[in-house]
Amino acid sequence: MKCNMYLSFDGNCEEAMDYYKEVFNGETTVIMRYSEGPPEYSNDAIVNKIMHQTMVFGKDCELKASDSFHEPLQKGNNFHVSISTDIEKEAIDIFNGLSKDGIITMPFEEVFWGGKFGSCKDKFDIQWMVSLEPKSE
Known part of the structure; x- marks a missing residue:
């Protein structure tokens, strides 16, 4: 699947x-x-x-x-695209790229569930979540 x-x-x-x-x-x-x-x-x-x-x-x-070919879109807040990686530089670069000229809704930083996380709305009004997976011991 x-x-x-x-x-x-x-x-x-x-x-x-x-x-x-x-x-x-x-x-x-x-x-x-x-x-x-x-x-x-x-x-x-x-x-x-x-x-x-x-x-x-x-x-x-x-x-x-x-x-869209038939009617104007209604831009909404009913979805996010979620990106997850275990490489910190990659996560930071992706977050910085997506948030450039957009709106940061949660800064990319350490989070209580482990790893790092940030969310933003890019310059095309698409909502993104970027996660750095915690290191497994």
Whole structure:
């Protein structure tokens, strides 16, 4: 079983996924524009927008996304993308990358359950949680 996060954007999917690709040192494995799909899913306003994109990074991580094609999105607070690693430098770099030009909702620091944790909303209004797993003894 595998769990993937799928993000929707109001026309800036490509910009957002390029940003995440840089933050996570990822690789785009699939990119499909609306112009490549059935005509009923495309119009002049979105023909060059993203119908589907997949980015892979880390060990077995995937992030999938698209531009909404039929109605404006309601940006909400009903999800976070959770990233966990046991390498401190990696956790710090990811948190700093995601929080740049965004809002830190909890600073990345030691937490009562062990390890370190921080949360932020990035410049695209996506909420993230970054965890540094505690060292096992």
